[in-house]
Amino acid sequence: MAAPTRPTPARRAAIVGGNRIPFARSNSAYAQASNQDMLTATIDGLVARFGLQGKQLGEVVAGAVLKHARDFNLTRESVLGSRLSATTPAYDVQQACGTGLEAAILVANKIALGQIESGIAGGVDTTSDAPLAVSDDLRRVLIGLNNAKTVQDRLKALGRIRPGMIAPEIPRNAEPRTGLAMGEHAAITAKEWQIGREEQDELAVASHRNMAAAYDRGFFDDLVTPFLGLSRDNNLRPESSVEKLATLKPVFGRGEGATMTAGNSTPLTDGASTVLLGSDEWAAENGLPVLAHLVDAQTAAVDYVHGGEGLLMAPVYAMPVMLARNGLSLQDFDFYEIHEAFASTVLSSLKAWEDEDFCKTRLGLDRPLGSIDRSKLNVNGSSLAAGHPFAATGGRIVAQLAKQLHEAGPGKRGLISVCAAGGQGVVAILES
Numbered sequence: 064m065a066a067p068t069r070p071t072p073a074r075r076a077a078i079v080g081g082n083r084i085p086f087a088r089s090n091s092a093y094a095q096a097s098n099q100d101m102l103t104a105t106i107d108g109l110v111a112r113f114g115l116q117g118k119q120l121g122e123v124v125a126g127a128v129l130k131h132a133r134d135f136n137l138t139r140e141s142v143l144g145s146r147l148s149a150t151t152p153a154y155d156v157q158q159a160c161g162t163g164l165e166a167a168i169l170v171a172n173k174i175a176l177g178q179i180e181s182g183i184a185g186g187v188d189t190t191s192d193a194p195l196a197v198s199d200d201l202r203r204v205l206i207g208l209n210n211a212k213t214v215q216d217r218l219k220a221l222g223r224i225r226p227g228m229i230a231p232e233i234p235r236n237a238e239p240r241t242g243l244a245m246g247e248h249a250a251i252t253a254k255e256w257q258i259g260r261e262e263q264d265e266l267a268v269a270s271h272r273n274m275a276a277a278y279d280r281g282f283f284d285d286l287v288t289p290f291l292g293l294s295r296d297n298n299l300r301p302e303s304s305v306e307k308l309a310t311l312k313p314v315f316g317r318g319e320g321a322t323m324t325a326g327n328s329t330p331l332t333d334g335a336s337t338v339l340l341g342s343d344e345w346a347a348e349n350g351l352p353v354l355a356h357l358v359d360a361q362t363a364a365v366d367y368v369h370g371g372e373g374l375l376m377a378p379v380y381a382m383p384v385m386l387a388r389n390g391l392s393l394q395d396f397d398f399y400e401i402h403e404a405f406a407s408t409v410l411s412s413l414k415a416w417e418d419e420d421f422c423k424t425r426l427g428l429d430r431p432l433g434s435i436d437r438s439k440l441n442v443n444g445s446s447l448a449a450g451h452p453f454a455a456t457g458g459r460i461v462a463q464l465a466k467q468l469h470e471a472g473p474g475k476r477g478l479i480s481v482c483a484a485g486g487q488g489v490v491a492i493l494e495s
């Protein structure tokens with residue numbers, strides 16, 4: 064059966080530009096900053112860059128993976144704290160590490176449908192200010208205490224507190240259904256696809272060098288606004304080498320075949336990113352540039368719980384669906400932005416698309432998607448270099464790719480692939 068083709072939309076959403084704060088390793092420069100501090104500062108950077116002071120936009124859509132209870136309305140509160148008009152509606156979304164890209168897709172789709180003319184998509188996360196929860200037992204006692212009407216009732220409630228209830232529940236970077244860290248899941252997939260240590264380390268070194276070179280040539284001057292003393296991502300280590308990375312001990316996986324280290328895995332990171340989108344007409348009326356258009360997107364999920372597929376392999380499944388709908392092959396792109404959750408994840412995905420048996424049996428294709436030109440991959444660095452504040456990564460990638468496409472000139476095409484916790488993945492196409 065022929066794949067359904069994409070109906071031509073009435074209009075396409077334009078990407079005007081992006082802004083992020085430099086990303087910071089956990090418990091470093093932003094240790095005292097909250098999600099709201101970082102998202103507000105990042106929105107304000109966009110406001111300053113594009114003259115949006117006091118303007119009412121169609122919507123602001125953003126999210127965070129780790130949120131305190133006080134962040135229940137994080138995006139709207141960040142808008143109220145920003146220099147946008149307070150009459151700009153805002154809401155939160157969350158799709159783990161896919162959040163930032165999913166937010167951009169939501170805004171773009173509303174623009175394409177004519178429901179809004181402009182919007183900001185974003186994401187923010189901090190593992191320095193992670194929300195600690197109290198135990199279920201202690202929470203019940205505290206709620207009882209809060210509801211107690213008399214001093215006697217209050218004392219009775221307090222008397223129910225036991226030392227064992229006091230230990231906090233700390234959010235773990237692990238999948239709730241398997242108890243395994245995402246790195247452990249990635250290590251299983253890396254073993255399955257026989258991803259070597261050296262190729263992972265090479266990818267990591269390239270990411271650092273590409274991103275440092277991009278900073279040096281001013282590529283990030285209009286994408287990154289200094290914040291709390293940082294003007295570049297403080298994870299960036301262009302001086303590192305494959306030889307140096309080869310000395311690091313594996314942190315995920317076990318035994319002889321363990322290949323994943325702190326050097327070829329993303330670090331826990333704090334940061335925020337935003338992207339300004341609008342209709343072409345809105346951009347023209349406001350004298351704003353158009354870097355690229357968000358053309359199409361697709362999400363997919365895999366059953367990693369019952370051993371059907373690797374946790375971070377969902378983008379591999381989303382890709383052929385989106386390519387078929389657009390009549391494109393994997394080779395029809397000028398740039399590829401594949402989120403480097405772990406170097407091995409990028410390499411496992413590329414290997415899966417090249418594998419005839421996998422593409423036939425798992426993806427239901429009649430031939431493999433094939434290989435990509437690796438010189439077009441993450442050309443200005445990706446998550447291994449910048450770091451990965453979960454919900455902020457999508458916005459970083461969309462803004463970075465839109466600018467790359469704009470620099471390359473009209474008629475260029477870029478592909479985004481982001482894996483996410485929970486066995487999900489988001490892919491998207493941008494065109495200049």
Ligand SMILES: CC(=O)SCCNC(=O)CCNC(=O)[C@H](O)C(C)(C)COP(=O)(O)OP(=O)(O)OC[C@H]1O[C@@H](n2cnc3c(N)ncnc32)[C@H](O)[C@@H]1OP(=O)(O)O
Nearest residue numbers: 160245246300303314325326328329330331404482483484
């Ligand atoms: C869908 C998704 O995106 S899934 C991804 C979600 N994210 C994650 O799961 C985060 C995974 N990362 C982690 O859990 C942690 O960062 C870890 C476990 C990988 C590493 O944590 P840590 O051990 O604290 O790393 P740390 O930064 O201290 O690095 C360890 C060592 O490697 C060294 N190192 C790290 N990177 C480099 C580099 N590029 N070049 C040279 N040395 C390096 C450090 O200097 C350090 O050396 P030292 O011990 O001599 O000081």
